[in-house]
Structures are given as C-alpha cells and as structure tokens.
Amino acid sequence: MHAPLPERVDVERAVATGRVYSGSVPLSVFERLAGLLADTRGELRFELKFGRNEIGQRMATLQADAALPLVCQTTLDRFELPVRVDVRLGLIADEADEAGLPEGFEAALMDAGLVDPLALLEDELILAVPVIARKPGVEVNAPAPAPAVEEERPHPFAALAGFKRESRNI
Numbered sequence: 001m002h003a004p005l006p007e008r009v010d011v012e013r014a015v016a017t018g019r020v021y022s023g024s025v026p027l028s029v030f031e032r033l034a035g036l037l038a039d040t041r042g043e044l045r046f047e048l049k050f051g052r053n054e055i056g057q058r059m060a061t062l063q064a065d066a067a068l069p070l071v072c073q074t075t076l077d078r079f080e081l082p083v084r085v086d087v088r089l090g091l092i093a094d095e096a097d098e099a100g101l102p103e104g105f106e107a108a109l110m111d112a113g114l115v116d117p118l119a120l121l122e123d124e125l126i127l128a129v130p131v132i133a134r135k136p137g138v139e140v141n142a143p144a145p146a147p148a149v150e151e152e153r154p155h156p157f158a159a160l161a162g163f164k165r166e167s168r169n170i
Contacts, residue, residue, distance in 0.1 A: 005048075008114045011091050014050035015058045021117060022047040027066065030122045036129045038069040038078045044125070048117055053102060058091040060108070064121060068128070072135040079135040083128045091115065 005021045013019070027033070028040040046064040053059045067080035089108040090101035098107040108120060134140070 005117050007116065007118075009050075009117055011050070011058055011110050011113055011115055014060075015052060015091075018049070018051055020047065020049045025118070025121070027068075029118060030125065033122050033125050033129075036070075036126065038071045041069060042067055042080070044121060046121055048120070053088070053090070053105065055102060057101070059105065060089045060091060060115075060120075062087050062089060062120060062124060064124065066125065068125070070129070070133040072138060073132050074134055074138045074140060077135060079133075081130070081133065083125065085124045085128060087124060089120065 005023060005025065009019070009021075024043045024045045026040070027037065027042045027044060030040075030044075034040050044064055044066040046062070049061045051059060051061075062085060064083075064085040066083050068083050069078055070081050071077070072079055088105045090098070090105040091110055092098060092101070092107050093110050093113075095107070095109065101107060108115060
C-alpha cells in the first residue's frame with residue numbers, strides 16, 4: 001500500500017501493515033543538506049518500505065535518487081552529482097540495540113516508537129555528499145614540485161679541522 005509521506009511514522013503500525021511510502025520531494029525541504037549544496041533546485045525520488053528482517057526485527061528499506069547540485073572544488077563550476085541511495089535500516093529504540101542488527105543494516109533511532117521519514121532521507125543524502133566535490137571528468141593537476149636547491153653547508157667538523165692544523169704547527 002503506497003501512501004503520502006507524513007511528518008512522523010508510527011513504526012509498529014507501519015511494520016505491521018508493510019507500509020510503503022514513495023514519491024518525490026523538493027531538495028529545498030532538507031535544511032541541513034542545503035548548506036552542502038550549491039542551491040536547492042531539484043527533487044529527490046524515494047521509496048521507503050517498512051517490514052521485518054530475517055530475524056524478526058523492525059526494519060525499513062530506503063531507496064532514493066537525486067541529482068545533487070554541488071560546486072566543483074577544482075573549477076568552482078556548479079554541477080549535478082547523481083546520487084543513488086539503497087540502504088537497509090534497522091529501527092532501534094536504544095543505541096545499545098545497534099549491536100544486535102544483522103550485517104548490512106544501518107541503525108536508525110526511533111523516538112518514542114516514531115521516526116521522521118524526511119530526516120531518514122536527509123541523513124542518507126548528507127552521507128552521499130563527497131567531502132571534496134569534483135565535477136566528473138575534471139583532472140586534478142598537482143603543482144609541480146619546485147626543483148630542490150642544494151645548499152652548500154659547511155661540514156659540521158670543519159672548525160675542528162682548523163684546530164687540528166693549528167696543533168700541528170705548534
């Protein structure tokens with residue numbers, strides 16, 4: 001059953017009914033993500049499915065596609081980075097429960113049995129933003145190292161050699 005995306009989802013009810021949320025939202029609704037983007041033009045297409053994993057724990061699968069507008073750190077041009085998110089979230093009530101999740105699951109904390117689906121989407125998009133954004137195909141040219149200039153340094157024992165000569169002359 002597909003439904004519009006609410007502000008909060010009751011996890012137990014969504015898991016029991018196998019609730020599926022799908023659709024699209026503008027990037028402008030993600031306030032935390034906005035600071036990492038060149039602008040907020042564009043949208044995110046998503047599907048969020050609730051259910052139980054193979055050992056009966058509450059879980060959700062999240063798939064999302066977006067073109068994130070970023071600024072290339074090499075050319076300073078705006079470009080759109082295609083991002084595809086495909087994660088399995090273990091819905092836990094306490095951080096200590098994270099250790100009990102099967103391999104391949106990321107933890108998502110519930111607040112009094114509720115989750116904010118937009119926050120789940122935003123968290124995954126923030127993780128998808130590269131630390132240093134580069135437009136595909138842009139080569140990074142490292143500056144050529146300056147030629148090494150060898151200084152003529154006096155030998156550390158040169159002064160002692162002078163003393164040696166003086167002692168022979170005595």
